Amino acid sequence: MKILANDGISKSGVKALEKAGFEVITTKVAQEQVASFINTHDVKVLLVRSATKVKKDVIEACPGLKIIGRGGVGMDNIDVDFARQQGIHVINTPAASSESVAELVFAHLFSGVRFLHDSNRNMPLEGDTRFNELKKAYANGIELRGKTLGIIGFGRIGQAVAKMALGLGMRVIASDKYIGEAVIRVDFYNGQFINVDIKTEPIEDLLKESDFVTLHVPSQNGYIIGRDELKMMKDNVGIINAARGGVIDEVALVEALDEDRVLFAGLDVFENEPSPEMHLLMNPKISLTPHIGAATVEAQDRIGTELAEQIISLLKNN
Numbered sequence: 001m002k003i004l005a006n007d008g009i010s011k012s013g014v015k016a017l018e019k020a021g022f023e024v025i026t027t028k029v030a031q032e033q034v035a036s037f038i039n040t041h042d043v044k045v046l047l048v049r050s051a052t053k054v055k056k057d058v059i060e061a062c063p064g065l066k067i068i069g070r071g072g073v074g075m076d077n078i079d080v081d082f083a084r085q086q087g088i089h090v091i092n093t094p095a096a097s098s099e100s101v102a103e104l105v106f107a108h109l110f111s112g113v114r115f116l117h118d119s120n121r122n123m124p125l126e127g128d129t130r131f132n133e134l135k136k137a138y139a140n141g142i143e144l145r146g147k148t149l150g151i152i153g154f155g156r157i158g159q160a161v162a163k164m165a166l167g168l169g170m171r172v173i174a175s176d177k178y179i180g181e182a183v184i185r186v187d188f189y190n191g192q193f194i195n196v197d198i199k200t201e202p203i204e205d206l207l208k209e210s211d212f213v214t215l216h217v218p219s220q221n222g223y224i225i226g227r228d229e230l231k232m233m234k235d236n237v238g239i240i241n242a243a244r245g246g247v248i249d250e251v252a253l254v255e256a257l258d259e260d261r262v263l264f265a266g267l268d269v270f271e272n273e274p275s276p277e278m279h280l281l282m283n284p285k286i287s288l289t290p291h292i293g294a295a296t297v298e299a300q301d302r303i304g305t306e307l308a309e310q311i312i313s314l315l316k317n318n
């Protein structure tokens, strides 16, 4: 039975699937060719990350598909309900990448408070005399310890962020439409741990209290952080979005950065993906990454292995 992993899959995933007798094809097929490739090669399982879109047109054109697998969390690139109505299993790996996304949030936070993204762009060439000038420009860094981190969206990723923030000595507050409270277990290298109970609070309170705000919500129809929400935030707040483009109003964000109301932003996702707007790319107050929250060896290994386990259990054990 053939599997097309159109956005790639880890070696561990390929190995587990091949061991179970599947053939895994990892050639990248262009979006417009996906359906015809699936049909001509008699592919039964389509695996994607966020790049390949599996919308109604593709699903309708591939009546032989048995499984659509999303290696990752967000399923906004898949018409999940429609696929399930056609009797296709739709699976994902909701827990596999939480730590990696959380670590990227801190990469952006550390970059923001110490201007790393900007100093990397500006470091002087040999013979350039601006070294001391830059030393002065980046002299007012901020420590994270003791500051308040507001986490919007307190599911798996939000809670992984909370755990790391607590480890750094930050105060953590959270807001979530569906989750009232969560016990965050902070593990130490020597096997010891502490539990910290965090009750969520209304978003308005979070925005007023936070020194840094990070978003961990699924794709939305409207902005969670728009012009009004930006106005509610503390002066010199830092904002991170490693969730989905479209949860922050980018135009209002740039305005707030330009007016020195927001100190910095860290963006891994964009309203216009994969071609983020120029006003974001050129902004010295924005630390940027190209949607790589889940892009670690460890997360992709877990994702590949979990997908393989689910596929084997759905197709081999039934």
Ligand SMILES: O=C(O)[C@H](O)COP(=O)(O)O
Pocket (backbone or CB within 6 Å): 049, 050, 051, 071, 072, 073, 074, 075, 097, 291, 292, 293, 294, 295
């Ligand atoms: O929803 C996800 O899992 C993340 O956005 C990662 O997406 P990616 O698999 O395209 O890196």
